[in-house]
Amino acid sequence: MTTDETQDTEDTETDDTETNDAPSPEMAFGCLVSYSRGQKVLHTPKDQWFSVAEALLADGYRMCIDLTAVDYLTYKGHRSLPEGITPQRFEVVAIFANFTTRDRLRVRTQVSVDEPTIDSLYVLYPGSDFMEREVFDMFGLTFHRHPDLSRILMPESWEGHPLRKDYAIGSIPVQFKGTATTNSTGGGGGS
Numbered sequence: 667m668t669t670d671e672t673q674d675t676e677d678t679e680t681d682d683t684e685t686n687d688a689p690s691p692e693m694a695f696g697c698l699v700s701y702s703r704g705q706k707v708l709h710t711p712k713d714q715w716f717s718v719a720e721a722l723l724a725d726g727y728r729m730c731i732d733l734t735a736v737d738y739l740t741y742k743g744h745r746s747l748p749e750g751i752t753p754q755r756f757e758v759v760a761i762f763a764n765f766t767t768r769d770r771l772r773v774r775t776q777v778s779v780d781e782p783t784i785d786s787l788y789v790l791y792p793g794s795d796f797m798e799r800e801v802f803d804m805f806g807l808t809f810h811r812h813p814d815l816s817r818i819l820m821p822e823s824w825e826g827h828p829l830r831k832d833y834a835i836g837s838i839p840v841q842f843k844g845t846a847t848t849n850s851t852g853g854g855g856g857s
Contacts (some may be wrong), residue, residue: 691748695721697773698748709751715758715775716785721804723790727762727771730791733798734759735777735805739831747776755779757806760787760794777807786812804829 692699695718697708698831710718710836736757738745745753754776762771777784785793786809798809806827809815817824826833 676715679767686793691750695725698750699745700748702746702772705770707774709748710775711744712777712784715724715773716787716790719787719790720761720763720769722762722773727764727769728765729763730760730787730794730797731763731770732759732761733794733801734788735801735807735829736782737805737831752776754806756782758801758807782806783808783810785810786815788812802811803827806830 670774691850694706694708695710696714697706697710697793698705700709708718734757737755738753738757739755747753756779758775758777760773762773764771775784782805784857786798788798788809796818798812799815801807802809802812802815803817803819804827816822820828837838
């Protein structure tokens with residue numbers, strides 16, 4: 667082997683080593699994976715939200731335990747998102763359970779303020795009905811194909827979404843009809 671051939675071989679080996687040093691990110695169900703407090707977290711693009719939930723159901727995740735949202739408008743801290751995930755103002759978070767393997771899996775999806783919509787999971791997980799309605803009511807995020815996307819906590823005539831960070835904080839005066847009285851015998855009432 668000539669000196670030039672040796673040099674070429676060393677350069678090739680060095681280039682391969684440098685490329686292989688960076689581990690590829692962990693993936694599951696076609697999504698980037700991170701871990702939070704020992705729980706696996708999938709970071710799915712919004713357009714894959716429904717298909718990932720469908721794959722989870724087929725893989726034995728039979729229950730959507732929780733579904734909620736977060737408004738990061740005023741959040742100044744570090745958001746733990748894998749490289750390649752663009753943070754948005756809203757995030758929809760769901761937790762799924764596999765009772766056979768006893769696994770729980772969290773799925774996080776970024777939702778922009780310009781397009782605050784995401785697919786409903788109701789046809790896959792009917793128990794998500796009221797959870798999606800609560801997210802709609804409190805955050806103003808809409809769920810495509812939800813059978814009855816109406817307010818669940820606030821009156822239908824209510825304007826705005828109280829858990830959005832730009833929603834004005836208000837107060838409602840409380841009026842009590844009188845002071846509490848105590849029984850002179852010291853007893854708790856009764857006959």
